[in-house]
Amino acid sequence: MIDKVISTVERYQMLKKGATVIVALSGGADSMALLSVLISIRNNYNLTLIAAHVNHGLRGEEAARDENFVKEHCQRLGIELRVLNENIKVITENSGEGLEECGRRIRYEFFKTICKDAVIATAHTLSDCLETTLFNLTRGSVLKGICGIPPVRDNVIRPLIECSRTEIEEYCRQNNISYVTDSTNSEDNYMRNHIRHNIVPQLKLINPMLDDAYHRCLNSLIDDENLLSELSSRLINLAETENGYKTNVLLDAHVSLRKRAIANIIMGQTGIPAQNKHVQAVDELLLRGGDIQIHQAAIVRVKAGVLKFPSKNIEILPWSIEFHEGTVDLPFTKIRIEIVNKKDLENIQNIHNNILDYCFDYDKIKANPFIRNRCEGDKIKLSKRNCTKSLKKLFNESGIPPDDRNKVIIICDDDGLIWVEGFGCAERCSVCNETERVCIIFLGRTENA
Secondary structure: OHHHHHHHHHHOOOOOOOOEEEEEOOOOHHHHHHHHHHHHHHHHHOOEEEEEEEEOOOOOHHHHHHHHHHHHHHHHHOOEEEEEEOOHHHHHHHHOOOHHHHHHHHHHHHHHHHOOOOEEEOOOOHHHHHHHHHHHHHOOOOHHHHOOOOOEEOOEEOOOOOOOHHHHHHHHHHOOOOOOOOHHHHOOOOHHHHHHHHHHHHHHHHOOOHHHHHHHHHHHHHHHHHHHHHHHHHHHHHHEEOOEEEHHHHHHOOHHHHHHHHHHHHHHHHOOOOOHHHHHHHHHHHHHOEEEEOHHHOEEEEEOOEEEOOOOOOOOOOOEEEOOOEEEEOOOOEEEEEEEEHHHHHHOOOOOOOHHHHEEEHHHOOOOOEEEOOOOOOEEEEOOOOOEEEHHHHHHHHOOOHHHHOOOOEEEEOOEEEEEOOOEEEHHHOOOOOOOEEEEEEEOOHHHO
16 A cells, blocks of 8 residues: 555656655544554655644544544654644634535634644545545536546645545554544434445445445546646636636637636636636626626626626615525625524534524425515514514624625515514514524625635
C-alpha cells in the first residue's frame, strides 16, 4: 500500500521536499494508517509531521477515549500532537450550521492555525470518494461533483485517496496498528453511512471488483474534468472585455464549455459557487438580453452584446421558492427544513435554544406552501402577540434596515403568512399540546458560511 500512496503523492504532486505536514488524526483506522504511511515516507521528502486532533464534544466518554488514544500513540511514536476541544453543538446553536458542516469548519480553521505554510493531510480514501460520488449523483451533480473528493484542494492533500477501506484495514492488521472505532459509524441515520452500509454492498453484488472499476472510471472522469476546466478558462479569457464578457463569443462555444464558463464567471463575480438554476438562467439570458437576479442579490445583465454584473446596491426583485423538506436554496441564502414528530423534538441535535421560534405545526398548513420575500401589505398575527401587525410595522419596531427587509424569509400557504424569519410563526400554526408533526427551520445564510 505504501507504494500506491507514493504513486498518488507523485501523480498529484502533493508533497514538496522539506514540507511541514499537519496530519488530521481522529484515531480511526484511516487516519492511523495515514500517519503510519507518512512516517514511513517522511525521509523521502524530508517531512516535518505534526498530528492534529479535534474533540468535538459530541460523544462524551467515547470522544475522551479517542483523544487519550491519539495522545498515547503520538507520544509513543515521538510525533508532536496538537489537540483542540470544542463544543460543536453549542457553536451550531449560535451559527445555524449543521453539526457536520460546523465540525468541518472548526477542524480546518484549527489546522490552519498550527502552521500557516503547512499542507494538511486528511485520511479520505477511495471508499470515501465512491460514497461521495454516489451521494452527489443522487443530487444531480455536475461532473466535478461526480469526481467525488479531489486528491488535492488548495493546501489540503489526500494521500490515501486511491486506497480502499479494505486495503487500509488490511494494512493496519499487517502492521499491528491499533485504532478506535466511532460508534456513530454504525448508525444509518447519516446519509453517508446509509450509502456505505446499504448501497455499496448491493453494487458489489453486481461487481465484486467495484473498487477497482470505480478507480478506473474516476481517473477518466478526473482527466475529462481537468480538460474541460482548462478549455472553459480559455473561453472566459477569450470572451472577457473591459466591462464584462462578449456574449457572441460565449454563444459560439459548445454548450458544455459555455455553461462551465458561466459557472466560473458567477463564482468569480459573486464569490459563491453557482447553482445549476443560475447557470441555466444566465445561459438563456445571453440570447434574449435583460436583467435577472441570482444569489446574494447579485444582478446579471446582458446588454449591447455584453454580459456584466452591475452594482448589487439595488432593490431586491420579488422571489418565490417551492416549500419542501430538506435543504432549500434561496436567492441569497439557504435553509434546511425538517419535519419531525413532536415527541422526538427533544432528541434532535443541532437545535437553537429558542427552538420554538423556528417551529410551527406542520399539519396546520393549508394547500400550496411556498417561501418568498415580503410583499406590500403583508400582515401576520404572531403566536406570541395578541394583535395582527403589518410586516412593515414589525420591521420598523425591530430596527431592521430597509436594505435588509427584502432578504427576510417568509413562509406562506393559501391562507397567508405562516412564519417570518426573526419573528416566529402565525398563531394559527403554533405548536400546541395537540401537535403531532413539527416543522423546524434551520437557517444557514451563505454570506456567513
